[in-house]
Amino acid sequence: MAKIKIKLVKSTIGKPEKHRKIIEALGLRKIGQIVEKEDTPQIRGMIDKVDYMVEVIE
Incomplete structure (x- = not known):
């Protein structure tokens, strides 16, 4: 699986x-x-819910 970095902004x-x-x-x-x-789809779903607070670094 690929990894993604998530930053709280x-x-x-x-x-x-x-x-x-x-x-x-x-x-x-x-x-x-x-x-x-x-x-994973679960992590992506969580990110979609709070996309205005986080930044995704792929």
Whole structure:
């Protein structure tokens, strides 16, 4: 499987609870933090839900 890097670019303050939980599940905590995940449909779906808060580096 290919890997993708996900970077948190916007704060979760004031965002819906579901979106905050998705960011937490992706392993992101601080703005500017980058995590590397497997490129699966499940991870892509999570990214699609919070695409306004994250940046994908492929």
